[in-house]
Amino acid sequence: MAEASTHSVQPPPGSQTGHSASKAALAVGAIGIVFGDIGTSPLYAFRETFVGPHPLALDTAHVLGVISLIFWSMTLVVAIQYVTILMRADNKGQGGSLALVALISSHISGKKYGWVAVLLGVFATSLFYGDSMITPAISVLSAVEGLTVVDEGLSDYVIPIALVLLIFLFVLQKRGTAKVGALFAPVMIVYFTVIASMGAWQIFQTPDILWALNPYYAVNFFILDGFTAFLALGSVVLAVTGSEALYSDMGHFGRGPMRLSWFGFVMPCLLLNYFGQGAMIIGLPNELAVEAIQSPFFFLASEEWRLPLVFLATFATFIASQAVISGAFSITHQAMQMGYIPRLSIRHTSETEGGQIYIPIVNWALMIAVIVLVLTFQNSSNLASAYGIAVTGAVTIDTLLMAVLLVGVWKWKWWYAAPVVLLFLIVDGAYFAANLAKVPDGGWFPLLVGAVAFTLLTTWARGRKLMRERMSEVALPMEIFAKSAKNSATRVPGTAIFMASAKGGVPSALLHNIKHNKVLHERVVILTVEIAEIPYVDPEARCEYHDLGDGFFRAVLHYGFMEGTDVPEGLKKMDRCGGEFDMMQTSFFLSRQTLLPSDKPGMPIWREKIFAWMLRNSATAMEFFRLPTNRVVELGSQVRI
Template structure:
């Protein structure tokens, strides 16, 4: 990770007016109630649409349970206590306290804990775990829209069996439309997310309550006794059922990942006092319906809770909720990609801002296109939500298990919990996560291989780029001439021309290759030469006073380091506009930016295997130009090639 040191001595530079300090949406004028409503609309879409398929799959999926009262109450009890342990205890109560300056998510947690590990062995392992969790997130972000939208639209077959043949085409059209609107931004549509999800949760809670009133005996399922009894009575089937039960908590990691947008307390309030009760009422209602109607209700206990006249409106409402859940996952993929680019795990990609007011509203065309392609392929390949659930869960449970591993580092290294408190908690969490992960691994032959394959491919890409970039920087540093020697030998002999030259360099040491090539070919030096390095800190937002560090050298040479948090966007012209300690004010028409474009050469002693070296070279060739990424003026940029062996 290219992490900048903070706290260096400053040189009286004014702050860069670039990005707000702190996560967006944390204005003091916003009350907890308003933020809680927004959280209901964005954070809980994934877990909120789980009732569409989670309970049904335990009795009608790939490892179906026999439909009897003991199994129904056992499954409901497992779902309730899974929500209490995984969501309420692990994420809402504990992990959400491990924020990185207000931000959450696997990469934010990785950046937080990686600096706390003392040995290289542990540090490398933690980084790899965090990167693999990010890779699994991409697999989840492909499956979630497919299974959510498909399961919602399948309600048409329940409301009107004659329309069952239209389910697949309608789902495909909705998904294409969803990805098509990403480029225009979701700020306006987002205003309706909260109220729609509020209505959705209210409706599913009422439908569940009406069913529970008819069969109040289902309320005994709140007792953990029934979950334990289920395992004692039929341990093999109970273990296999965990692969479907875990679908009730998919989306739990979104609470942590979206913490930066809404804050810890609003998410806790909306979960404990609204979302959790609504979900449990609906699951209880579905269980009560199976008590009464048996196998005739197994087709879709979610939709059959509603009277026949209300099933079409419920299909429409559930479809909107599924679209909202998918939108949250897609937006999350954009945000995670931006973090990964800044932290050095993904090559530079074109990032478009869809809102002038909200920094977090971004659109990444390549990621959008790849997600849409994979989602449509998944829908067309699996063809039903029941088949898709066989692929669903492995990525989620894998990421949850990794979060527990990172939490262990937080408990012992950051919070310094005593062993008698930390070890029992970690044993409980690893036991639950491990059981769910093991149960989901049994789905591999039926489709679970899909998210694993996606995860390993993305993991290979992320680690290849990170290692290749590190090797390339090391090679450039090894061959770099010391700056003082260059100034003494070249500054006095070269012809100086008016203006400012900014040489972008990845390392704040030695002479940039672009500077050597420019002097070799053009035989001139500008009156003012700035060696500029952009560094990314291991915090999401950096205080303005720590933004710039300027070092004055001889003969009109200056070394400038500009630092950003991993949630911020690098804007080099804006940073230069605030520098007033190295001569005249910067004017873009008098400033030239020199960039080096590296070409990789085969090495006799490569730092990576040949196939990975070729993969890295391909990624390097297709990375977004530094000119656009750093917002440099297009008519003031000169690119100079250099060759590097890694």
């Protein structure tokens, strides 16, 4: 991880203090961007509890039990744990597992259990990648499957249509989402209003479903079915998938607007729809209920409105999938800046919004995985068997991190923190344990993706640390080098900037330049880009420099982990470093390391080979730091780790 740095912070785009829009306007925007994932769960969550791998009897007691569980799960996990408690734990406006880890690390650095919190956050991030593959597949498939409710003869067209929509979604990413995003909020507001209206009509016809507000019916559900009811939790939890994403997206809109949109609009609409689905089932004769439970969401609409509902739901799932993909880009960028992922090629798709980015390798890897999932699992019910375990795993980890947060950061007394953490651990742990039963039926997929991602992330962080240590061991102090080199090489006009990963010692590129070219530029700048454990660094604190004398300077550019690293732009404000930088008179010298086998490797040889592969395939510093292509010289060096 990059060294921590304490700077004042520029409010991120969309934060309550850094955004000019009103709280109501931000709340409306959040409805379109943030709540798509959890908002489309009514398409399959209630259905799966009755027709999934552990089907339940279709009677009033079970329907009331399931609806009661959904209500209290949404209340405890989403409304209280995430929206009320964890949204208070923002790292300078940003949320999510990595931001939470950065916040915790800044307060407990040096303590024995600090590394455990970091590993938990990295694993939660790893699980997110499995979730981001399954979400587009199950969401779009479940919406397109609504066509079979309209006409059973259309069943053969479900997979081809879903694949075309999904491929189009991923192809669209490179163009950016600003224009499409303008449609998101109106469409999602219409969607939520429609599903709430359909549910309210059914509740009006069968008001007995409101008894499900009483937690007795959730408890009675377990009394009736015991272990089968416990396994049903694996399907009930689908109603709260997307809760971790709410926390991760907090930085885009701010805590207040997101709470307003959740409590004031989204949560009531979702609950009305779930209660409406339950009311419809207990209000129908048994033979019709058996048919309706196959797709209760679409059966809420009368026949003439089912096709328009399919189109609306498909558009909503398209938006939900878009948000998840954008989230994958964002979390990858955070992990990259914090030193867990090698440099990847990043394209900025907006000239005004720095957060709108496109990472080609992540986009195409997700697309291939989604296509494979659709072709392998064939329908949303099968995909539901793989869905949930990654989400519940991440939620459980967030609960453990919350325990560290309450005691280590907020300084709660343990007797206050223990009951709160224990309550959520019981709830989240039960959901995670129930989802473990899905492992043989597809739950292994997100766990496998998470394990692979965790291995890659930790291998890169460990290898990068070892490589820096080896390089610093043999590094010559810059002050000594500057004094000895000023008379031993010819000085030539212009500026040479040598990029260095560490703030101490002489970069290998500078040593190689002296050795082979035997010249030094009039101005030599050793430049380090340092990523702080805060999302945004105050522009006034961006630049740091030290004059070493004789035309040598050491400079540091500070960035937050949510910011792009545009070195030429940063240099424009570093005029104190021997004058302004003219890019046409400036050359950038980069070091590219080649790993050699070590007699005493710092990590297992298989991990060393993985690290070497990641190093070879990482984007060049020229791309990552946006250096002018015709002003870059790259010099190689060899390192043993």
